Amino acid sequence: MQLISELSSFTPERETLLTIGVFDGVHLGHRHLIGKLTQRAAEGDFLSGVVTFKSNPKAVLSPKAKLARLTTLEERVTLLKNLGVDLVVPLTFTKEVAALSAREFVLYLKRYLKMRGLVIGPNFALGRGREGNVAALQVLGKELGFTVEVVRPLTVESTLVSSTAVRAALAHGDMKTATKLLGRYFTLSGPVAGGFERGHILGFPTANLQLEPEQAIPEDGVYATLVHMDDEVYQSVTNIGVRPTFGKGERTVEVHILDFAADLYGRKLTVELVERLRAEMKFADPEKLAAQIKQDVEQARSVLEKPLAGAKNVG
Numbered sequence: 001m002q003l004i005s006e007l008s009s010f011t012p013e014r015e016t017l018l019t020i021g022v023f024d025g026v027h028l029g030h031r032h033l034i035g036k037l038t039q040r041a042a043e044g045d046f047l048s049g050v051v052t053f054k055s056n057p058k059a060v061l062s063p064k065a066k067l068a069r070l071t072t073l074e075e076r077v078t079l080l081k082n083l084g085v086d087l088v089v090p091l092t093f094t095k096e097v098a099a100l101s102a103r104e105f106v107l108y109l110k111r112y113l114k115m116r117g118l119v120i121g122p123n124f125a126l127g128r129g130r131e132g133n134v135a136a137l138q139v140l141g142k143e144l145g146f147t148v149e150v151v152r153p154l155t156v157e158s159t160l161v162s163s164t165a166v167r168a169a170l171a172h173g174d175m176k177t178a179t180k181l182l183g184r185y186f187t188l189s190g191p192v193a194g195g196f197e198r199g200h201i202l203g204f205p206t207a208n209l210q211l212e213p214e215q216a217i218p219e220d221g222v223y224a225t226l227v228h229m230d231d232e233v234y235q236s237v238t239n240i241g242v243r244p245t246f247g248k249g250e251r252t253v254e255v256h257i258l259d260f261a262a263d264l265y266g267r268k269l270t271v272e273l274v275e276r277l278r279a280e281m282k283f284a285d286p287e288k289l290a291a292q293i294k295q296d297v298e299q300a301r302s303v304l305e306k307p308l309a310g311a312k313n314v315g
Contacts (some may be wrong), residue, residue: 102132
């Protein structure tokens with residue numbers, strides 16, 4: 001079984017406390033849970049470990065359901081490690097894994113990851129048909145010799161912090177709420193692909209960011225953004241949408257880096273979305289669009305010169 005192969009590639013030096021989940025976005029709620037995990041692990045001289053599924057189990061169990069992803073696996077692993085976790089274990093969720101009983105799954109964790117305890121949220125469940133809820137895991141823990149600690153969910157300004165809440169904020173272009181829930185700016189990462197070169201013609205060259213199809217993308221509009229590239233940070237303006245002035249095309253993410261002229265084709269960019277400046281608009285002619293972009297650039301400079309509270313680079 002692939003699960004055994006992946007688990008056996010990890011050999012913890014000593015016993016572990018674990019938490020399990022997708023952790024998409026690694027938002028403040030996740031950080032709250034993992035903070036308790038690392039605290040308890042340190043108190044018991046255990047290693048702290050996060051078992052994360054490479055893709056959302058819902059995508060395997062309901063293939064037709066489309067669930068936008070907040071972070072790539074690479075970003076998730078980096079963010080989790082940055083929280084001080086000793087061990088991050090990415091697992092492939094398959095139908096075979098879904099068919100395992102809760103007992104079978106925790107026995108694998110005990111055998112390969114030396115699990116001595118679980119730190120989970122109140123709605124957590126694992127195993128076939130989600131049979132391994134908190135109560136069932138507590139019973140298994142007494143029988144098999146591991147502890148189960150339940151951590152209450154985190155709320156920020158009366159909003160329950162969740163990946164669903166982050167996706168909802170993005171769908172409305174509400175970057176302020178998304179930033180509050182994530183504890184950092186939401187990011188989009190990918191290589192620069194070829195575009196239509198219309199930005200060059202208008203005097204504002206753009207880099208067309210190539211994203212994976214399942215990537216969550218904020219509401220169409222113009223955003224003040226920060227670009228991370230080669231350990232440098234650049235102010236930028238990013239347009240998300242279909243470019244209606246030139247006739248609606250496919251949805252793109254185009255980044256104009258301020259005061260930057262080098263060729264970016266093929267290079268990887270990480271774009272932090274700081275604030276939505278306006279909705280995407282159709283203009284009567286390219287000259288009016290260019291005049292508006294000039295205003296967007298000046299507004300972005302003003303926004304990005306303010307203290308960037310809570311901003312954290314994915315790397």
